[in-house]
Amino acid sequence: MTVEQIYVVLILVIPLTLVLLNRLREDIAALLMAVLLGLAQFFGLGVLGPANTPDDATKALTGFGTPEVITLLSLFIVTYCLDKYGVTQWLAIRLLAIGGKSERRLIGLFALTAALLSLFMNTLAAGALVLPSALDAARRTGIKPSKLLIPIAYGAMLGGAATYLTTANIIMSGLLPLANPPQAPLGILDFTPTGGLVAIAGLIFIVIFGKYLLPDRDPPTLQVASSRDELMKTYQLHERLWEAEVAPGSSLVNKVLSETEIGEALGLSVLGVRRGKRVTPIYRKGYHIHANDVLLIVGRDERAAQLEREGLRV
Known part of the structure; x- marks a missing residue:
């Protein structure tokens, strides 16, 4: 060599x-x-x-600078925007309304949703878009997250095989004009006749056998934290964790968490929301704040004190 x-x-x-x-x-x-x-x-x-x-x-x-890379970047930008403006939360609510608490039905719905999304966007982006909805559904229904997340991964891969908008398909299509002799690039639906049949067969298999073959794993601590002490243990916090109750007349009521600028303006992080005796960890920013919610916030003393100007009782 x-x-x-x-x-x-x-x-x-x-x-x-x-x-x-x-x-x-x-x-x-x-x-x-x-x-x-x-x-x-x-x-x-x-x-x-x-x-x-x-x-x-x-x-x-x-x-x-190739068109393939620009296409992939564009798909990730679209996915980020959909997640930022609450599409994932809306999707979780709709899927739960259809699937109820039926494990098999939810497995099929999440796999099908990921497959349909991956027909029009990158496989990884489609999976990332549905993932928060699956975690939310798992928390609400008590179904183990592994039962819903793995079908999403398979559904995204199966759906991606049916169209052009998958990383491997995009790259391969971009290489065809560079071949000797040059070949015409592939179209969006060139994969559909074969990839579509594979996707349908795979989804049917997941719906029928997924309930029995998928692992039944316990969720991580972050998803099951149910008290202030557990959140402090999870994040290794002590005096820097604060509780701030949202007054009915606060300017934060009915706002999405990302619109409050608590993090950007005050340098604070919201870890969860307590309603009654239950604490719901927040693993995304598209969360609507209600009156009398108690926000669990981490930050320095002087910054937490500024929350009173927003109508919060620390």
Whole structure:
């Protein structure tokens, strides 16, 4: 093997090994590979072009400007906006209204929803969009989260196989015009005749056998925390955890948590909301505040004292 070949193998194998060992994040590993390839070419090693052509080092970054990458970025932006403006919470309410407390029905609904969303967006983005709804449904119904989250993963993969808008399909379509001889890029529905049948068969299997084959695991502490003491133990907090009751005339009533600017303006974090004797942990910002809610807030003394200006009784 030549020096160039050995170098390329090493910068591929070492970061991937670190990723498998959970020592390095996937995105950092990818950027590290690109940077190392560019540096090698810049200093005369011919890994991206002829040796001693430093201008070819820019090829290491050309992939970030391809239509495929821009498409994936756009899909993630759309997903973030849907989650920020409460679509996931609305989706959870609608799915619960249809599925009730039936485990099999909810498994099928969440798998089907993820599959339908992945027809029009990236598989990972579709799964991320439905995930908060599944956690909310699991908390409300008492169904173990593993029973709903795994069907979402399978549903997203099955639905993604039926259209163009999946990472692997997008990348493959982008490579076809570069082939020799060049091939026409794939269309959105070119995968549907075969991928659609696979998706339907997979969803039917999940609905029929998922209840019996899916693991029955207990949820993590964050999802079952039910008291102030448990939240303090979960987050390892002591004197910095505050309780702030929302007065009926407060400006925060009926506002979404993200609209209150409690975090951005005051530097505080809302961990949960207590209604009666139950504490509901907040793992997303699209949460509506009601009068007489008790917000569990973490932050410094002087910042927590400023909550009284918002109509909160600390």
